[in-house]
Each structure stands twice: as C-alpha cells, then as structure tokens.
Amino acid sequence: AQSVTQPDIHITVSEGASLELRCNYSYGATPYLFWYVQSPGQGLQLLLKYFSGDTLVQGIKGFEAEFKRSQSSFNLRKPSVHWSDAAEYFCAVGVLAGAGSYQLTFGKGTKLSVIP
Amino acid sequence: DAGVIQSPRHEVTEMGQEVTLRCKPISGHNSLFWYRQTMMRGLELLIYFNNNVPIDDSGMPEDRFSAKMPNASFSTLKIQPSEPRDSAVYFCASSTGQGVRPQHFGDGTRLSIL
Numbered sequence: 001a002q003s004v005t006q007p008d009i010h011i012t013v014s015e016g017a018s019l020e021l022r023c024n025y026s027y028g029a030t031p032y033l034f035w036y037v038q039s040p041g042q043g044l045q046l047l048l049k050y051f052s053g054d055t056l057v058q059g060i061k062g063f064e065a066e067f068k069r070s071q072s073s074f075n076l077r078k079p080s081v082h083w084s085d086a087a088e089y090f091c092a093v094g095v096l097a098g099a100g101s102y103q104l105t106f107g108k109g110t111k112l113s114v115i116p
Numbered sequence: 117d118a119g120v121i122q123s124p125r126h127e128v129t130e131m132g133q134e135v136t137l138r139c140k141p142i143s144g145h146n147s148l149f150w151y152r153q154t155m156m157r158g159l160e161l162l163i164y165f166n167n168n169v170p171i172d173d174s175g176m177p178e179d180r181f182s183a184k185m186p187n188a189s190f191s192t193l194k195i196q197p198s199e200p201r202d203s204a205v206y207f208c209a210s211s212t213g214q215g216v217r218p219q220h221f222g223d224g225t226r227l228s229i230l
Binding site: 043 | 147216217218
C-alpha cells in the first residue's frame with residue numbers, strides 16, 4: 001500500500017526567507033504526486049502536481065517542487081516566503097484504483113508559521 | 117465558476133442524533149470523494165464515487181456511516197446514530213476525467229457531536 005511521510009509537523013520561518021517542506025512517499029509504481037495548501041477554516045487548494053516529464057514542477061503562488069525518484073521525495077520549495085503563506089501544507093500520492101478511478105493518500109501535513 | 121459546495125458549514129448536535137452532510141460537486145466532474153479530517157488521524161478517505169457509483173467504501177468507519185449519490189450533482193454522507201468521536205471536519209472533493217486527476221475540495225463541514 002502507498003504511504004506519504006511529511007517529517008516536519010511544524011516549521012517556522014521569517015518572512016522573506018526561503019522555504020523547503022519535505023515529503024517522502026512509498027509506492028511501487030510511478031507516482032502521481034500533489035501538494036495542497038489548507039488555510040484555517042477552508043478546504044484544500046491544489047498548489048502543484050507531478051504526473052510525468054520534467055521533474056521540477058511549478059505551481060501557484062510562487063511554489064515549486066522537485067520529484068526525485070532515487071530518494072522517493074517530492075519536496076516543496078519557495079525562494080521567499082510571504083506572511084500570507086502561513087497555512088498547513090499536505091503532500092499526497094495518487095494511485096489508480098478500480099473502474100478507472102483513483103484515490104489520494106495524504107501525509108499528516110506540515111504547519112507553516114511565518115514571523116515578521 | 118462555482119467550486120465544490122458543502123452544507124452545512126457547521127453542525128452541532130447531540131449524540132444519538134442523525135446527521136446529514138451534503139455536497140454538490142463541480143459541474144461535469146464524474147468522481148466524488150468524502151474525507152474526514154481530525155488532529156489525530158489527519159485526512160482519511162471515507163468513500164468515493166465514480167459516475168455516481170460507489171467504488172470503494174473501505175474507509176467508512178462503521179455501519180453508522182452511509183453515503184449516497186443519487187445523481188451527478190448531489191451526494192450525502194449520513195451518520196446515524198452520531199457519537200462524540202465522529203466530531204471532525206468532513207470534506208467533499210470532486211475531479212474529472214479518467215485516471216489520476218487533481219481533486220477540488222469544498223470548504224468542509226465542521227461537525228461537533230456533544
């Protein structure tokens with residue numbers, strides 16, 4: 001069965017500093033990988049996705065992520081964090097299921113705090 | 117464009133009562149997913165539908181939980197009878213097409229069972 005590990009439960013960075021959120025996955029085949037962000041009281045918003053091709057993917061809000069097959073990782077990065085980036089971030093792996101459908105398995109999330 | 121719409125946004129009820137959560141997926145999306153989010157267990161997939169048909173309900177905690185999708189634009193998740201341990205945020209998500217596609221989430225229903 002597939003699994004996703006986000007080793008950092010909570011990260012605090014200063015506004016303007018760079019950010020890297022870690023994500024490791026376990027899956028026997030080619031993974032479909034996602035990063036979502038959740039602001040308080042809201043649902044999850046898709047930041048970016050990796051299906052195939054270029055291993056460095058660009059997303060919304062200035063985020064990017066790099067797929068490294070050898071390390072089973074899909075880390076999220078941003079060169080300069082803004083106060084509005086404070087939220088919880090979820091990494092997920094998508095797996096094809098029956099009847100042409102699929103399901104996402106999520107990590108436990110990393111809460112990001114930004115200090116001025 | 118309207119996103120995934122969930123109702124109610126908040127529900128507070130006493131244990132033993134029936135609770136019904138509602139979801140309207142994005143028009144044209146043919147897959148619908150129900151999730152539960154708690155501090156202890158994170159995001160858990162409860163059940164998902166493809167073309168209105170339940171595909172996998174192995175995540176449904178027990179028989180007190182049931183879900184239906186009578187048509188392409190509406191789904192319900194019902195808990196009967198409710199218990200305090202059911203308190204959580206319940207999310208509905210939808211996606212389109214075949215294969216792995218991004219899921220679009222609603223804002224969730226925060227459920228408190230007293």
